[in-house]
Amino acid sequence: MTPSATQTLNHPGLGAGHDVDVREDATPVHAEDRPDAAWWRQAVIYQIYPRSWADHDGDGIGDLPGITSRLPHLRALGVDAIWLSPFYTSPQADAGYDVADYRDIDPIFGSLTDADDMIARAHELGLKVIVDMVPNHSSDEHEWFTAALAAGPGSAERERYMFREGRGEHGELPPNNWESVFGGAAWTRVTEADGKPGQWYLHIFDTKQPDFNWEHPEVRAEFESILRFWLDRGVDGFRVDVAHGLIKEQGLPDTEEERTTMLGHSEHEHGPEGVSEAAPVEEAPRIDHTKRSPMWDQDGVHEIYRAWRRILESYGTPDRILCAEAWVEPQERAVAYVRSDEMHQAFNFDFLTASWIADDLRAVITSSLHAADSVGAPSTWVLSNHDVVRHASRLGYAPGTPRMNGISATDPQPDRELGLRRARAATALMLALPGGAYLYQGEELGLPDSTDMPDEFRQDPTFARTDGAETGRDGCRVPIPWSSQGPSLGFGPGASTWLPQPDVYAEYAVDRQEGVEGSTLELYRSLLAARRELSLGTGSLTWVEGYAGDVVALTNGSSQRDRLLVVTNLGEDAVALPAGAEVVVASGPLEDGLVPTDTTVWARWS
Structure with a gap:
């Protein structure tokens, strides 16, 4: 289905007049926020993945001048801020999440001058700028790590990282049983200056991403200096990568948690010179990093973020913010990161991973708001990012399908039309919820994952290590299409793109959707305009009773306006809106005034 095959509705009264007995629950789930609440409590923040946004110099990789040139698109879209994935100097072993220099720009993206120009242009357009901070680990090419390898065991240089002696008679076994998130062992053994096997270093992710020792005062001081460096250049905040991983349990004990099993892995061919990974095994167990373990969610991380918060607050108003990427369960542990003296926001992964089932959605919305309210923080809502299958593809499978780490050509394929219809409905539900929201580049076009990418193009280290x-x-990171014509679909002046664009992306290009009634792009613009006009981010939330269990119905209320009724129909039968409801926007066309399956409607309801 092309993106223009459904219709955005903005006709007052359409769908009204039905006699349906619905009413608000007696107890609101969430109270109204102050109308003058800080910007970040209600902001819609758009993630830019720099490699895949816009290529200015024609080398097939997106860059900072390309981002700057396309910022008016986001002004027209109606978002409040941008968040950029890493653009720092890096060997790009993990697409920039392996940082070699936190105070400079990788040449593939441009220069510090280009970064300054981008920040200035964004501010001219009224967009705040949030940059990625990667504090859990550096690149193995960071000057500190190369110094550590050269200095040897017991040196001050090695104390900045997690070097340990091995177990076994000759130290031939890793220090513990931890496994990498990317597959394989979490430890790599180095060859010392005398040519003999030596210590092991910890890398929770790739071999080329050694973990810092956050118990060391030099590490803490260095990152506080890095924060100030970028704040002085005008950034408005930081998204903190692996925020729950900086502190490890004292003594680094073996983990006893349940692990999923994946097939054997091969030794990673891109490891630093003079090191070797633990020998491959026939079956490599992988730790589920969403669960508590000795490497995740230790209480000591909170002291770090309290110090960071004090630094940001020293810059005055408007607020600079911290947002945690923290895969933490249960929610009571997760909201500890957003207490009033720590971070401002944390990604709501419970919402992202919820099934397209009405009971599940109601439960996660309720629990998320209650958990955030317990510490006085806003909840955030997100459906896609650079680490997960895009929700336009994810929702093209039957509800309850296990979460996938990418889709290959040999996997069962999602229903593209169904996925887009549900994705539009899910986004409309999300943007009606109080709090903040995050969008991932290209979702405003309805982009699906690339599911037919040949293996030889894949660059995610997870693919290689397993x-x-x-x-x-890789499927969610493909360069986005700006035009339906041209060898790179408007991504850049050249024909090459660092990951191949599927042919179907031409159907979703910006120039195919802009100004087209009913296109996904125009739906997003309508939703974001109405969200801003009605201040939905600071509204209250109350469930609406009277619909069948497969309908999610709520009101977003405010003392400043009429309540907004939100109806998301996940059932097989179309449902009516109550008498007097005036449709503001809908994710798809109504059927004789009824809300059909996999459709969300916003309606004024007095």
């Missing part, structure tokens, strides 16, 4: 047992995240 011998292809896991497809990885």
